Amino acid sequence: MAIVKTTDIFTPLVDDGYVQGQITACNVTNDIYAMGVVDITGVLVFEAFPYEMPHELAVAMLKGFADFAHDLNAPVVGGHTIINPWPLLGGTAIGISHPSKITYSSTAQPGDTLILTKALGTQPAMAIYRLLNDPQVSLADIFPNLKPKELEELPLLAIKAMTTSDKPVAEIIHEIKINACTDVTGFGLSGHAGEMAENSKVDVTIELIPVFNKAIEISNVLGYGLEKGLSAETAGGLLLSVQSDTLDLILSELKKKNIPAYQVGKVTAGTGKTTVIDSVEILNVKAV
Secondary structure, X not given: OXXXXXXXXXXXXXOOHHHHHHHHHHHHHHHHHOOOOOEEEEEEXXXXXXXXXXXXXXXXXHHHHHHHHHHOOOOEEEEEXXXXXXXXXXXXXXXXXXXXXXXXXXXXXXXXXXXXXXXXXXXXXXXXXXXXXXXXXXXXXXXXXXXXHHHXXXXXXXXXXHOOOOHHHHHHHHHOOOOEEEEOOOOXXXXXXXXXXXXXXXXXXXXXXXXXXXXXXXXXXXXXXXXHOOOOOOOOOEEEEEOHHHHHHHHHHHHHOOOOOEEEEEEEEOOOOEEEEEEEEEEEEOOO
């Protein structure tokens, strides 16, 4: 058996402590699922908060994390809490798997199709979340072409995505071998696809970018580069590099589990270059 371990810590994105705990647990465990490993034997939680932060908020973050992990059958077995000038939440997850069942990000092959399992845009969505909660900001002045309802719905789409585990995808690729996989998080689609291309010594071409509805418009104003796959993601989907003779089966299994399967690009022979084509298609996604 092989042991897979990951650690991730970041600052809260939302004011609701319980939801933040869920987002963090999803992000931490997804790093294990990105390798096709489905058995998480234990999770350690790390929390930091200032003296002045309400005790109830600290408890809510821990509870959200623990409940989410419990639903994944990923038991929280301990952790550590410290006093810090600003809040942090994260954890370490440990998984086990037979070595032959592990999928790496460094083994993409020419001819593969790239499938992404979640839409993109959490960074601009969370920017709108913060602006909506700032009484001194007039969103109508910043985004005159967007309706208030459209702005309010964007963070909700992102939060739903960030609290949707990648475990069901991992269960599929654990049983049906694909060439490579990575999760799409802080370096965005282009960054993580680029890492896959470089480590696999192949070229990657991005032809489609699926985004939460109106996230592109927000990104264009705030400069996140979502239209080029540069915007950072949190608890994002998995980017699968799938060989041609397995593609239909993978798509069928994803469909059975109601998991999105956006065919975002292709892998060709090369030297590690990643290109987002000039005419890249932007697909607006209105539901998660």
